[in-house]
Amino acid sequence: MGYIIAALSIVCIIGGLFFFTTATIGLLRFPDFFTRLHATGKGDTLAVFLCLIGFAIHEGLSLTALKIVFIAVFMFLAQPTATHAISRAGIRHGLKPWVKGEEQ
């Protein structure tokens, strides 16, 4: 039984690490501010959720696992709201989205 819990937790954490890597590569290589917000807003949220669920499964049923689940739910609700606020500020400030085929 201990092996199943450890294997499940390792699978979740490696999945989270994979999504973190792709989100970082997207943040570095995308051509415009709004596209970079897509990468970091969605990829980072899912990656943090998977990593925290992996940590919580490793702990078992205790008070610590309940606190980790609270942090995961908070991040799942708060990170998209922050991305929404930043993108609204970008639109109001006057940034234009990138159109394919034009010079940066």
Add this chain to the structure above:
Amino acid sequence: MIVKSDDIIIKTIARIFVPFIQLYALYVIMHGHYSPGGGFQGGVILGASLALLLITHGYDEMRRRIPEGVVILLGSMGVLIYAGIGLTCLLLGGNYLDYGQLSVILHVDPAHARSLGILGVELGVGFTVMAIMYSIFFDISTGGILPGSGKRTDEWGDNG
């Protein structure tokens, strides 16, 4: 200059989260002797929750909910709790902040009375830090001048 936000998503999320943030700040104040925390850290988190409300809802609504007089009263109440506990220990026959003397009033042994005395002092510190953090944030963001009127904000109790 902070104007009223016309975005319903951010206002709703802030209204959902603020009670939980304040409950967590009370947890940090209470568990200061065992995990990282204490009076000052919990007070900063409480002040940050009020600052979040100020950012998302604008000046007029926050001045309607928490007037400036109430903020100053909360800050003074925290100092009163702190000094009041110290003076009670002095009146009961010990030194200024000697919590062991509180066992006469509370009918517990002196070690338990010291723990309760420190808890009371931390609560006072938390209230004062919350009030002053909110007041500093409010005054710096307005610059002393309210939007829409030529009056200054340092007239106590007079909502112009």
Add this chain to the structure above:
Amino acid sequence: MNEFFVAVGLGMCLLVFLVLYRVIFGPGVFNRIAAISAIGTKTLIILLVLGYVYNRVDMFIDISMVYALLNFIGCIAAAKYLEMER
């Protein structure tokens, strides 16, 4: 299991160094704020890994919860300040 967590923590540190490129060279201030929010999210996981290394997870969970809160509030405050017309 301990070595696996240390390897995850080192991988996160490497990703933080990669995102620092966007903080330094991002044209304009909006790119920098998005990158700092991403760094804050990765720091949360590094703090939990440190909790496993020192074998005191229950202490480091409170610290990481406070850091998630402050990251969220700081991002919204910065976005509110920058919303003015050009």
